[in-house]
Amino acid sequence: MDSTANGPAQNATDAGTDTSESLPPSLPRQPNSCSDRESDPTPEERPPPLPPRPNTLRLLDEGGASLRTARPGAPTTLQSRATTAVSLTDIGCHDAGKENHVVREASETLRAKASLNHLTSSRGSETGDTASIRSSVPQGDLGDVENVFGDFVATDTGPIRKHSTGLLQFPEFRADDVEDDFASEFEPVGDVDEEGEHEEQVLERWKAKRKHYLILSAAGKPIWTRHGDGGLISTYIGVIQTIISFYEGSKDPLRSFSAGDTKFVIVTKGPLYLVAISRLLESDTQLKLQLEALYMQILSTLTLPSLTHLFSVRPSTDLKRPLQGSETLLSTLADSFTKGSPSTLLSALECLKIRKSHRQAINNTLLKTKVSSLLYGLVVAGGRLVNVVRPKKHSLHPGDLQLLFNMIFEAEAVKAGGGESWIPVCLPGFNSSGYLYMYVSFLDLRGEGNTADDTTTKEESVAIVLISANKESFFELQDMRNAFVEQMEKNGSIKIIKEAVDRGRPNTTDIVPGTVLHHFLYKSRANVQFTMSSYNHEFSTISRRRRLMSTYNNLHASIHAKHTHVKVHHCVSQSSSSFAWVTPMFELYCVAGANANRNALAQSASKIIEWVRQEEERLFIIGGAVF
Amino acid sequence: MATRAAAGARPGARFAQFKLVLLGESAVGKSSLVLRFVKDQFDDYRESTIGAAFLTQTISLDESTTVKFEIWDTAGQERYKSLAPMYYRNANCAVVVYDITQASSLDKAKSWVKELQRQANENIVIALAGNKLDLVTENPDKRAIPTADAEAYAREAGLLFFETSAKTSSNVRELFTAIAKKLPLDQAGPRNLRAAPRPGVDLRPEAPGTQGAGACNC
Numbered sequence: 013m014d015s016t017a018n019g020p021a022q023n024a025t026d027a028g029t030d031t032s033e034s035l036p037p038s039l040p041r042q043p044n045s046c047s048d049r050e051s052d053p054t055p056e057e058r059p060p061p062l063p064p065r066p067n068t069l070r071l072l073d074e075g076g077a078s079l080r081t082a083r084p085g086a087p088t089t090l091q092s093r094a095t096t097a098v099s100l101t102d103i104g105c106h107d108a109g110k111e112n113h114v115v116r117e118a119s120e121t122l123r124a125k126a127s128l129n130h131l132t133s134s135r136g137s138e139t140g141d142t143a144s145i146r147s148s149v150p151q152g153d154l155g156d157v158e159n160v161f162g163d164f165v166a167t168d169t170g171p172i173r174k175h176s177t178g179l180l181q182f183p184e185f186r187a188d189d190v191e192d193d194f195a196s197e198f199e200p201v202g203d204v205d206e207e208g209e210h211e212e213q214v215l216e217r218w219k220a221k222r223k224h225y226l227i228l229s230a231a232g233k234p235i236w237t238r239h240g241d242g243g244l245i246s247t248y249i250g251v252i253q254t255i256i257s258f259y260e261g262s263k264d265p266l267r268s269f270s271a272g273d274t275k276f277v278i279v280t281k282g283p284l285y286l287v288a289i290s291r292l293l294e295s296d297t298q299l300k301l302q303l304e305a306l307y308m309q310i311l312s313t314l315t316l317p318s319l320t321h322l323f324s325v326r327p328s329t330d331l332k333r334p335l336q337g338s339e340t341l342l343s344t345l346a347d348s349f350t351k352g353s354p355s356t357l358l359s360a361l362e363c364l365k366i367r368k369s370h371r372q373a374i375n376n377t378l379l380k381t382k383v384s385s386l387l388y389g390l391v392v393a394g395g396r397l398v399n400v401v402r403p404k405k406h407s408l409h410p411g412d413l414q415l416l417f418n419m420i421f422e423a424e425a426v427k428a429g430g431g432e433s434w435i436p437v438c439l440p441g442f443n444s445s446g447y448l449y450m451y452v453s454f455l456d457l458r459g460e461g462n463t464a465d466d467t468t469t470k471e472e473s474v475a476i477v478l479i480s481a482n483k484e485s486f487f488e489l490q491d492m493r494n495a496f497v498e499q500m501e502k503n504g505s506i507k508i509i510k511e512a513v514d515r516g517r518p519n520t521t522d523i524v525p526g527t528v529l530h531h532f533l534y535k536s537r538a539n540v541q542f543t544m545s546s547y548n549h550e551f552s553t554i555s556r557r558r559r560l561m562s563t564y565n566n567l568h569a570s571i572h573a574k575h576t577h578v579k580v581h582h583c584v585s586q587s588s589s590s591f592a593w594v595t596p597m598f599e600l601y602c603v604a605g606a607n608a609n610r611n612a613l614a615q616s617a618s619k620i621i622e623w624v625r626q627e628e629e630r631l632f633i634i635g636g637a638v639f
Numbered sequence: 640m641a642t643r644a645a646a647g648a649r650p651g652a653r654f655a656q657f658k659l660v661l662l663g664e665s666a667v668g669k670s671s672l673v674l675r676f677v678k679d680q681f682d683d684y685r686e687s688t689i690g691a692a693f694l695t696q697t698i699s700l701d702e703s704t705t706v707k708f709e710i711w712d713t714a715g716q717e718r719y720k721s722l723a724p725m726y727y728r729n730a731n732c733a734v735v736v737y738d739i740t741q742a743s744s745l746d747k748a749k750s751w752v753k754e755l756q757r758q759a760n761e762n763i764v765i766a767l768a769g770n771k772l773d774l775v776t777e778n779p780d781k782r783a784i785p786t787a788d789a790e791a792y793a794r795e796a797g798l799l800f801f802e803t804s805a806k807t808s809s810n811v812r813e814l815f816t817a818i819a820k821k822l823p824l825d826q827a828g829p830r831n832l833r834a835a836p837r838p839g840v841d842l843r844p845e846a847p848g849t850q851g852a853g854a855c856n857c
Contacts, residue, residue, distance in 0.1 A: 337665060337687035337716045425686035430674050435690030436722060
């Protein structure tokens, strides 16, 4: 409701602020949305002139285009006075509290016992507010809604509640000794045949999915759904549209509601309604960010003016056709959220770890071979940024890069083309009103030739991405790419990238020998970048990884909840103990086994911090190269 | 595209480079045809092309003649339509693809042919390819466009014509070879877009249907 009101003020703030992290906490970050860009000229046909950007020298501006709302409690409200360093609080419960009265009551009992009221009191009120389903929807009477959805929301909450130990009810993903069907989450539900025979079955499978995304037009036309097709779910689309319109009509848009342990989050963007339905214990904020990323993907395909135009000419426009062929981009993006993406959670980028001097050498090669039409030049290894060059006045937006990386590394479509690609793409964080043109080619790190073969895995593929505002510049950029790659062959940079890719991410035990930690995420706030340990062994399966990400989601939600004053947060659950540590410089999240000793956990955490400090200039791109 | 002696080759060897563009409705198999031709690969399930892909392939016409194709494989979706002129503007040849099991895809192909004949290089060699021949071989009922109809249209419009299957690779190589044979090997043209950018409005007179006699190679 207030999301767009902040736009202009916030842009102004960004322009004057060096590090976006120092924004006052009262100004929640909003992704760039339509109304932020009213000042932009909106030519519809021509590629837009490069708009003025905040004059920032930072590599990655977390500014207006960031994919998340800033953690509201950060950093100015972080109190420097002593806190109960490692605390066994019920903070992790707050999500569950929103969803379930029983859990909340349990946690309240504990809260009293924990005598950490100074920590929890401010949150307590929030939990209290949101704990009731009714009040989590502004002025909504949810009784009806719940009934309407009663028949399709699966109410079996399964092992999560049954395994109660009387300890804290930490909401977590299914225990993984229960062999889990999460892998089937991504399988197609199948088609209903012409006689409609299998409809029951297909619908069953559809309902069994734990995560749904639906995009529909305000007029009620289905646009895209992750599972099933418009025909299969048209009745549900109708119901959802009716509910949303009801609240729209009363000028008080519906933002979220829960039914059992199923959470519904709605984002309205102009003529589009985006709906996320999740049984994966994600917070409202997290789901909202995911929906906003999907909206960015739609803008990236169509641009904002053409989207607006389509619906202003004909409000009942069927957007499926203009979006044709980009459905896979939406699906892979959605699946990366469902699988759990550290990048999205932290709204930060991961870089390939190489020596500073090596990175410098690649930067210099890029700058040396740069052609006049180049806007951004990137080297990306399996979704990890190796290098970036950019004009002084234009920064890159993590949200835009997320879309690009999704397109290049997840969606396969670019790679399947088998050659070099030339792709018109709108980067909404950069300028939502027009297209840029992107040259992409993959490096072959194995063989002789310079193009990757099809057996290269996602993690191993290295892409050269050259972006220009000139749609005729393919051959110019192709020349640049050839010169650049040739130089890199000569100065050994290709070999360096290959070695770094082969090395992969470190195990926690490589960093801290004998540590109890299984995994960690470290975000450098100033650089808007993160690093993490390898998923090896412990998190090799998709469901285990999902569980890890759910743990991180909870930690992140607790520590960034409104009005928290938490710097350090320790949480023990059935299957893991986890630990978060937040300072103005960094955020560290780590996970160990269920019975890990608290001190050992804390000690390992400080060793990780120490390691990152030592390796900082290798782990992160600091400054980056500008021209 | 200048015809030139390839380095190290026998005297008298000819090497020519041509720009080729693939056009046609989405999901008719443009990328599959190209990947069969360039890499001799085929996937039953293929994601839609995003934007356009640029590939090259070299073929030998005879002992002394080598032809290199620079291929633009374009995406078929409506929203990319406005970019098409960029790809066909300097093309020496075009393959317009339709799906023999989808009647509407031939209409789309015809409109591409029309556009090429009006807007593209006046000497452009156009081939019409009816793809997915394998589906019809398996199940003749699936055919939506009779060979004779498409062939008659191709003759009338002066196009090369083949029914192809990227899956079985039937007629794929033949298609590209026929194009190469029809291209004027001795005639120099703009080497590529870089050498001769032609900005803005093209004031050359239209070349309506000056497509030669239109030998049909079937």
